[in-house]
Amino acid sequence: MSFQHGFVGTIPPQEFLETFMKPATALMPAPHIDFSRLYSCETNEDAREILIHILDDSQLCPSLKFYLPKLKKRQAEILRAEIEEDMAEDERELHISCHPAVAARKQKLARRKSTRKDLYEYYSFSNTVLALDTAVRQDEDPFVDCKVSDIATTSVSPLHPAGSTNGEGVFDIATVEGHIARARLLTSAQALFSRQHRSRLFELLFVSKGVRFVLFDQSGAIVSQRFDYLKTPDTLADFFWRFSHMNDAARGMDPAAVLATQQEARLFTEAIHDFVSACQVPGNSEERRRSLPNAEHSLDSSNTYPVWAIQVSGSVTGTSTKLVTQKPFAGHATLFSRGTRAYLAYDVNEQQLVFLKDSWRASSSHTRPEFDIYQDLQSGGVPFVPDVMYGGDVLDPDGRPQRTVVDVVLARNASWSLTDTQLHGKIHHRIVQEIFYPLDFVSDERELIQVIHDAILAIDKTYQTLGVLHRDISSANVMLDARGQCVLSDWDHAGPPDPDEGAMGTTQFMSVRLLHDDSAYNELVDDLQSAFWVLNFVAIVRFAQHHNNLARGLFEGCGPEPSNRTALATAKFLGMCGSLYEDRYRSAPLTALIRDLAESWTRFEEQQIVPPKTGTGEEAEPNMLELAPQPQYWLEKFAKALRECDAEKEAARSALEATEAAAAAETPEEPHVARAGTKRKAAEDVPADDERCLVRRSKRLRAQRQRKL
Known part of the structure; x- marks a missing residue:
């Protein structure tokens, strides 16, 4: 995981609001919010508590509960190990938190003023919708709002900390503090994308008396210019008011995925247990059963992966079903990538486990959707390819494919862009098949x-x-x-x-x-x-x-x-x-x-x-x-090898039959009928398709014959 690549900016704050957040129809209760108490804080911990109190008092987000997240020890260890898989060696030494400094979750009840005691909650991966981070020192801002070439000749805003960029012509600050702040934004977003089914995520970064808006999706993360919330508090208040009136889809949640009911979760858990048990071999057995590595990981032992019920349909047939799933047994939603995740899922209609592939395909005209390719393969009579039960692009409520937006905005108007970064658009895609090994x-x-x-x-x-x-x-x-x-x-x-x-x-x-x-x-x-x-x-x-x-x-x-x-x-x-x-x-x-x-x-x-x-x-x-x-040239070589395998098996089988016949001929018929019958039955029990079993059996019989002689 690189903490530098994938960020683009800096977009003007008002343009960020107009581009990504629909205006609320209701009037804001208190358009002028006083954020001055936040600037007076001396520590990040104090700033986070004060920020929650300000938002509670303002009634800007009546449907949201802001809290300070915490994790159980085991959850923290598992999250940390997961994040470090994608980190470079030097990044692992930074000890980056895997959750945001302040989180917001949905709540239905009328809010009451938060006390210090109820500011802290265990982090909810199921309904967190907004992430916030705070830094009281200016040098913790991971970004600047001017190009490297302009730093020496341009009068930099007082909001910008002194220091240099990383020297690569991008707007990332090269300080350790900036690197850590940027990593916090990325890792907290990564953890949510891995555990939720979403297309984008909003975050806010408070630095001293400035604030930045950030939007993540699978193409990149767009960062706003840093603005002074003391001089222009209305811009910050407008963000919270708009966000509180957005529906789940506008906030980035996949409308096809909802939290599973207790009964659905139980059916999924039982199906996974049965599948894993069927793949296991008794300890004293030499049998080799086909199994799916890490299938047991589909059940989350850390209690950080919610159980989801996902509605999927066939793009051609229009039929649909509900799939219940929890944790991918392979892959995770790595940001700024295809984010391919492989799930075992319980098909509620068919009452069986199936394979679900969730990914973000390239939106390039050079590549076609995988589901469409499978349709062509089946129409063309291509053998040995999977039958797809359901699949296609995931659709938004307006019926259009779910796609990344950061790349579109960057390509449409890059006059504010401080980087030469080119982002690649992606479209959300799902495939449902039977389970393969x-x-x-x-x-x-x-x-x-x-x-x-x-x-x-x-x-x-x-x-x-x-x-x-x-x-x-x-x-x-x-x-x-x-x-x-x-x-x-x-x-x-x-x-x-x-x-x-x-x-x-x-x-x-x-x-x-x-x-x-x-x-x-x-x-x-x-x-x-x-x-x-x-x-x-x-x-x-x-x-x-x-x-x-x-x-x-x-x-x-x-x-x-x-x-x-x-x-x-x-x-x-x-x-x-x-x-x-x-x-x-x-x-x-x-x-x-x-x-x-x-x-x-x-x-x-x-x-x-x-x-x-x-x-x-x-x-x-x-x-x-x-x-x-020419495929036929190679197929002939494989066909020859298959014939040799069959001949080898037949020779082993013939040798065994000859050895058994010789042993039977030298053994008196009457006294040893039961014993000879036992030998013949044992030979019949040997798997016919395993020549090594036949050879070993033949050797044992020859050894017994020689001992008698």
């Missing part, structure tokens, strides 16, 4: 080979039918359904080959070509090579008898930075040259397949530098520049 839960090597074979079939059919690439083939997107069949999911990056979009994908599974060449863009051959890397990754993790360092290094510890990508491209090429199949898997067909694929991909990479030798002589070699982009 990670690829490392394949039952054996044959199933792994079959799944990657089927994924290549899906890649081929999609490109031939729609002219579209997946562009993000990874171990997280090639999955298994409950029957162990391939499911190629997460088509949100899908699109045709496009030089303007450049390379995309998960770094660990990107092709050598894309990693090495900054000007390269995704083509069919890159999706095919990504499938090869998925095969290697799962084979190493699941079936390798030992892990050599180079093979493990291909998939661990590599980031998206250009230097790392170049190093990874080199490591992958070296891996193709031999280290990948030095692991010597137990399965001979898998080892042979990986060797064959690696040698072919090595030739492809080499021939991009040195063209292949052509002709009919001994020196002629396959032209991989022509063969590699």
